[in-house]
Amino acid sequence: xxxxxxxxxxxxxxxxxxxxxxxxxxxxxxxxxxxxxxxxxxxxxxxxxxxxxxxxxxxxxxxxxxxxxxxxxxxxxxxxxxxxxxxxxxxxxxxxxxxxxxxxxxxxxxxxxxxxxxxxxxxxxxxxxxxxxxxxxxxxxxxxxxxxxxxxxxxxxxxxxxxxxxxxxxxxxx
Numbered sequence: 820x821x822x823x824x825x826x827x828x829x830x831x832x833x834x835x836x837x838x839x840x841x842x843x844x845x846x847x848x849x850x851x852x853x854x855x856x857x858x859x860x861x862x863x864x865x866x867x868x869x870x871x872x873x874x875x876x877x878x879x880x881x882x883x884x885x886x887x888x889x890x891x892x893x894x895x896x897x898x899x900x901x902x903x904x905x906x907x908x909x910x911x912x913x914x915x916x917x918x919x920x921x922x923x924x925x926x927x928x929x930x931x932x933x934x935x936x937x938x939x940x941x942x943x944x945x946x947x948x949x950x951x952x953x954x955x956x957x958x959x960x961x962x963x964x965x966x967x968x969x970x971x972x973x974x975x976x977x978x979x980x981x982x983x984x985x986x987x988x989x990x991x992x993x
Contacts, residue, residue, distance in 0.1 A: 821914060822888065822895040823847050824985060827959055828919035829899045829952055833969050833977060837919060838896035840978045845985075847893035852901065855883040864898075881907055888914060899951075902958050911962040917981050918963035920956075923949055925970040 823845050826838045835851065842849035853864060856879050860867055867876045881904045887895050888910050901907050923945070960966065965984040969977050 820890055820892050822891050822893060823915070824894050824981070825888070825911060825914050825916045826894060826896040826919060827899075827902055827911075827916055827962065828969075829921060829955055829959075830948070831925065832899075832919035832921040833974060834896045834899075834919060836974045837969075837977045837981070838894050840974055841917070841981050842894035844978050844982050845894065848891075849894050849896070850887055850891045851896040852880065852883045852887050853896075853898045855887060856880060856898075859883065877904055880904070885910060899955070902962050903955065908958070908962055915964045915985065916962050917985070918959045918966045919977065920959070920966055920968050920970075922968075922970045923952060 824841060826834050826841065828834050838851065839849040856867070856876075857863060860879060862870075864876065867879065877900070880898055880901050884897055884901050884904075884907050897907075902911060965981065967977055967980045967984065972980065
């Protein structure tokens with residue numbers, strides 16, 4: 820079993836919006852590992868970060884990703900930091916990964932100051948987001964099969980670009 824596509828990207832890239840739409844376009848089920856973590860832990864990601872810290876969250880996340888990659892056949896969306904974990908990167912090498920890229924301005928505008936995004940909380944969310952993008956961009960590109968810029972595209976346009984790109988991926992051709 821293997822997901823048709825694994826969707827990754829920074830906060831505000833559109834994973835939660837595009838993922839379900841991409842699944843619908845491909846005729847498969849959508850799954851989000853952040854939802855899996857919340858269901859398993861019985862509390863929000865913000866609460867896990869606040870009460871247990873980021874390292875504990877990353878352990879839960881790596882376990883959720885490994886499980887989902889092994890058992891899900893549809894479109895799978897990962898949390899923005901999931902690819903930073905070496906074991907997750909190794910697993911992603913065996914899958915078709917769609918990287919939704921977003922620039923600083925669009926990412927900050929879309930992600931906002933949401934408390935649901937604990938890594939963006941703080942005094943200067945824009946600077947925090949820039950630091951996050953600078954650190955993660957090379958990792959996203961390392962594991963990506965397909966990269967789609969989302970800055971100026973609507974969700975429907977991102978899905979169209981993803982389905983077109985995925986049609987060129989040999990293991991997805993039917």
